[in-house]
Amino acid sequence: MMNNKQIILKHYVEGYPKESDMEFKNSIIKLNVPEGSNVVVLKNLYLSCDPYMRNRMSKLEGSYVQSFTPSYPITGYGVSKVLKSGDSNFQEGDLVWGMTGWEEYSIVTNTQSMFKIDHDKDVPLSYYIGILGMPGMTAYAGFYEVCSPKKGETVFVTAASGAVGQLVGQFAKMLGCYVVGSAGSKHKVDMLKTKFGFDEAFNYKEEQDLDAALKRYFPDGIDIYFENVGGKMLDAVLVNMKLHGRIAVCGMISQYNLDKTEGVHNLFCLIAKRIRMEGFLVFDYYHLYPKYLEMIMPQIKAGNIVYVEDIAEGFESAPSALVGLFSGLNVGKQVVKISCE
Amino acid sequence: MMNNKQIILKHYVEGYPKESDMEFKNSIIKLNVPEGSNVVVLKNLYLSCDPYMRNRMSKLEGSYVQSFTPSYPITGYGVSKVLKSGDSNFQEGDLVWGMTGWEEYSIVTNTQSMFKIDHDKDVPLSYYIGILGMPGMTAYAGFYEVCSPKKGETVFVTAASGAVGQLVGQFAKMLGCYVVGSAGSKHKVDMLKTKFGFDEAFNYKEEQDLDAALKRYFPDGIDIYFENVGGKMLDAVLVNMKLHGRIAVCGMISQYNLDKTEGVHNLFCLIAKRIRMEGFLVFDYYHLYPKYLEMIMPQIKAGNIVYVEDIAEGFESAPSALVGLFSGLNVGKQVVKISCE
Structure with a gap:
């Protein structure tokens, strides 16, 4: 006992x-x-x-x-x-x-x-x-399996310093994408650029106009949006997506504590820009775990991928x-x- | 002159x-x-x-x-x-x-x-x-290319008696799906069932509660939603989708004349149900037009497909x-x- x-x-x-x-x-x-x-x-x-x-x-x-x-x-x-x-x-x-x-x-x-x-x-x-468990597999499956990423594409990640976001950004950089992240403090934003190698990063709390912020970092639009937050940010992203863009819907943390979720108004962009928006859950991808470990372990040991x-x-x-x-x-x-x- | x-x-x-x-x-x-x-x-x-x-x-x-x-x-x-x-x-x-x-x-x-x-x-x-032009190709590409339909799946079509919807419903029936359509008058609803062979149909204007209406016709959920209207209907559909459902976003006619579009609140369902929601435009599919004509012409002549x-x-x-x-x-x-x- x-x-x-x-x-x-x-x-x-x-x-x-x-x-x-x-x-x-x-x-x-x-x-x-x-x-x-x-x-x-x-x-x-x-x-x-x-x-x-x-x-x-x-x-x-x-x-x-x-x-x-x-x-x-x-x-x-x-x-x-x-x-x-x-x-x-x-x-x-x-x-x-x-x-x-x-x-x-x-x-x-x-x-x-x-x-x-x-x-x-x-x-x-x-x-x-x-990185070696559920969040790592989430980033891996979400980015490689759902986003259909290609070298040179532009990638936006929200909650970018979080358990999943920091990895998505690093995976996208490894592939040769241009990567921008958003987070909620100066410290996190600095970390995105200096520690995780994001090309750019911004503090969404300091942006009056999310659409303007996205246009600043993506003057030609976003190919891939890794969605972790939902709500207003999703609305701003939709109008800034490129033709044939992809949105991997991983989470919507900004909405979880609201009695009524925010309405998203710009879904017509899905048509005009032929966007694929796809929700996913890591449970459907655990069969890839051995393959993921094989890929990620050497990257961690070589210091190519860091995890905070x-x-x-x-x-x-x-x-x-x-x-x-x-x-x-x-x-x-x-x-x-x-x-x- | x-x-x-x-x-x-x-x-x-x-x-x-x-x-x-x-x-x-x-x-x-x-x-x-x-x-x-x-x-x-x-x-x-x-x-x-x-x-x-x-x-x-x-x-x-x-x-x-x-x-x-x-x-x-x-x-x-x-x-x-x-x-x-x-x-x-x-x-x-x-x-x-x-x-x-x-x-x-x-x-x-x-x-x-x-x-x-x-x-x-x-x-x-x-x-x-x-049927032999843009709306026909829209229904064809949207249903066969975007929805990834399988025999026996449940399909919901809005604006179902319209230029595109009436064809989507008939294509889905040809494939052996269970098909329900919504339209805005008794006459149209009757036509969906008697003329186009939909399994069920309802007048959305007479439903106080769209969620309840969908649950009536889809007690086990919707595999495929062919989206023509947007707004409140989309919100109700999202909570009634099945796991791994697909939404082909063709149009959002209920929103085109509004100063501010309605907000869609239930997008978290995309994650929970691993839904793929994809916008498309017929322009991207005109290379399939000869193939479509080859398929549709005999069906029209045989009276298997009708067009109002x-x-x-x-x-x-x-x-x-x-x-x-x-x-x-x-x-x-x-x-x-x-x-x-």
């Missing part, structure tokens, strides 16, 4: 989530595998804070994700260590990433979507909830880290470190 | 177009080809009224179509007879379809987009501005016919017959 601190969702959330929508709970867990069971017992090391989790804090029906269950621990991506295993695919001591609970220890029954980590000491373990994480220390910091995502407090991928190996 | 009645646009239009935005003009034309010129002199027989013409009545900049020029004749698709030709591709007496002027006689300098008609007496000549036209008689009726499109007065493809062969 062990004490197991947990973070539970108190109730469904409306508007911006607050730390007080969550609470800590002390529970007790038995760290063993009952005979004949194939569960895996995990010690959680890193928890991931991702924008899609906001949707799960609402009461959803027929959505692509399930709502969290009030009074139960929040769930999300994490990096964990296997303590006990009733599943022959996992052994005691294995490091894994996948869905886990916001708690110190988790008992996982569905091991289908759990990936074993072939840990390379040169690469931080936390990367498996970032914002690591909150300690289990107690998880609620504020998650809440902070929605006001853009994080700089880079938001991670919560809850334990060393 | 001949008298040549013309219909000119008096001024750029705001809001719904009115007959008084156009006026008749008597001018004089010389029906000959100057030596060394490659112009073609046409006698116009049929004029086409199409929704996209509304856009050309506004002052446009950088659009996919050019504005009409105030004080000059309106231009549009027509069926015409060649009176004189300086272009070796066309002979006196040929029947052609393509861009012409809203006037009795036109002198065409750009013959590149003019198609020669291999006239079959079994097929009405007016079909060349309908709304023929306004006489040159004088053209302005009211065009204006009527935007309040849905037309039943089927709106044609203006201005002369017999």
